[in-house]
Amino acid sequence: MAVYTHLGAEELASLIQEYDVGTLTSAKGIAEGVSNSNWLIETTGKDGTGARFILTMYERRIDLNELPFFLGLLDHLAAKGCPVPRTIHDRANRAYRMLGEKAVALIEFLPGVSVDHPEPAQARSVGAALAGIHLASADFPASRANGLSLPSWRELADDCGEAGLASINPELPDLVQGELAFLQANWPAALPHAVIHADLFPDNVLMLGDAVGGLIDFYFACNDIAAYDLAVTHAAWCFEADGSFRPAVAAALIEGYCAVRPLSRDERHALPVLARGAAMRFMMTRAYDWLHTPADALVTRKDPMDFARRLRFYAEKGDAAFPLPHD
C-alpha cells in the first residue's frame, strides 16, 4: 500500500492533456496496489461536468509485453457489459503511455467499496459477476498462460526449502509435499477454460450495497480452468477471519455463479480439488513472500497459515465445502 513515485502537478497535468478527458483538477495518491502506484484523478471532463479516473503507474513485476493483454481485456469485458473499468485511450489511441521508463494507464473510475465481511447476498452478486467475465471472455482474442499454476507451486516450495517452510510452521513441509503429490495426481485435465481473474479477493471487488460496482485489479488474469477461478473466489470469500467456514456465503457464491454460467457435472465434482489447488497457490506465494520479505518492510506480510488451514479444510470436507444450489 503505497505510492512509490512522486508525480508533480505539472507532470500530471501534461500527461492528462494527452487524453480527451478535459483538464486536471485534482490528483490524490491512493494507498492501493502493491506493485503499482495509483492516483485518483479528477478532470473537468469532456463536457465540463467533471470526471474521475484511476491513473496506474506500473512499478515492477509487470512485463510491458503483457499490458496489452490486461488493458485489452478490460475493454473487451466492459464492452460486453461486465462491471470492469474501461481503459481510457490517449489521443493516439494508445492504451498505455510511457512516463520516463515507466508505463502508465488511465483507467475508468468505478464506484463501490471493498467489504471486510461479505454477506451472502454480496457473494451471490460476485459469483454472478465472475461467471459473467468467464462467458464474456470466450471470444477475447489474446491469451496469457497462468504463471501461478501447479508446476509453479512446486517451484515455490523448492525455493522456500524444507527448512524455510518449517520455520513458518513445523507441519508445513509435510502438508506441502503431501498436497503437491495429491494435486499432481488429481488435477483435472479436461475442464472448460476461460480468461480467469485468478485473484478475486474482497479487496478486488467494489460493492454498492449488495450489487457489484466493479471487479478490479486483473493483473493476475490468465487463461485457465473457469471453475478454478470460482474455487479461488470460494477460498477468498467464504471464511471468517478466525478461519471458520461460512456455508451461507459459499452457497450464495456458487448459486450466483451457476445462475449465469451453470457448472457441468465434471466441474462440480472437481471443485474440492480445485479449491485445494487455490489454497495451495496462496499458501505458497505467501510462504515465499514471508521468507523473502524483511519483517520490517513497507509491505505487510500475509500469514501463509491462513491458507494452510483452508487447504486442510478443503481436504477434509470435500464436497461438503461446496453446498450446491438446488437443481
Place this chain on the structure above:
Amino acid sequence: MAVYTHLGAEELASLIQEYDVGTLTSAKGIAEGVSNSNWLIETTGKDGTGARFILTMYERRIDLNELPFFLGLLDHLAAKGCPVPRTIHDRANRAYRMLGEKAVALIEFLPGVSVDHPEPAQARSVGAALAGIHLASADFPASRANGLSLPSWRELADDCGEAGLASINPELPDLVQGELAFLQANWPAALPHAVIHADLFPDNVLMLGDAVGGLIDFYFACNDIAAYDLAVTHAAWCFEADGSFRPAVAAALIEGYCAVRPLSRDERHALPVLARGAAMRFMMTRAYDWLHTPADALVTRKDPMDFARRLRFYAEKGDAAFPLPHD
C-alpha cells in the same frame, strides 16, 4: 504518507450515516498526512448527485483538546469566503466524532493540485490567500499558542545536542548557536498578530491553474505574528530544489499578500529577521526528526541542511531577499 488504520467498508458506511451527506459510494485511502490517516470519500450526496469529502483520522501528535480550534478555524475562515475546506458536522452538530479511541472528522473536498515548481502568478495568488486568512481570523474567538516559536527552537537544539547537530553537518552547531543568539536579540516584539497557518508549503496549497483552490492542513495553525507567516511561506516557496533563490516568485508572493493586507513599515523591516526565524524553525524540527527517525523508517526524513542554506541566505541578503512591490 500512509494510511495507518484499516477501516472496513461496513465501518465507513456506518460512520457516514451519522452525517447528512447521503450514503457511502466510494472510499480510497489517500497517501497524504504524516500524523493522520485520510480517505477520499464519495457519497450519493444530499440530493443524489454525489459529493466528495476527506475523512481524517487523527492518529497521533494531536491533542484532542485542540481539535475544536483547528476545525472551528476552518469553519470560521470558510464562512468568510477563504478557500479552506469546511468541517462537515454530524447530525448532532459535532465537528468530530470518536471511532474507537481515535477522533475522526469529515472535511469538505476541495479541488486543485499541489505544484512542485510554483510560477510567480501562483505565488501571487497564494500570497493573497494567506493575507485573506490573516484578515478573516481577526475575530476568530479561540486561540492557540505557537508551540514552535523561538523558545522551542532552543529546546530542540538542546535535545539534538552539539554532537548530534555536528553529526548532520560540522558547521551546524555554530550556525544554530549564532542564529539563536541573533534571533533572541532581534525578534520583533510588537508586530500585529493573527491566526497564522505556519506551515504553508506548496503541498498544503491546492492550485487550479494560477488560482488557489484550497489551503489545507491547518494543524500547525496558531496565534503569532502575521508577517512571520508570510516569512514562512517565503522560505517554503521561493527557492529552487538546488537552493537558489527565485526573486520573481518572492516578489509575486509579497505583492499578492500586500494587495490584500498591506504590510506596515515595521512589518516590512522585520521580514529578514522573521525569515531567519522561519528557516530556523524548519531547520530545527528537521534536525530533530533526522536524529530521532531511523534511516529505514516509513517516513522520509527531510534534509535539515536545505533550511540551513536558506537561513544563511536570509542572513546574508537581508532586505534583498524581499523584493517589495512598488509603492
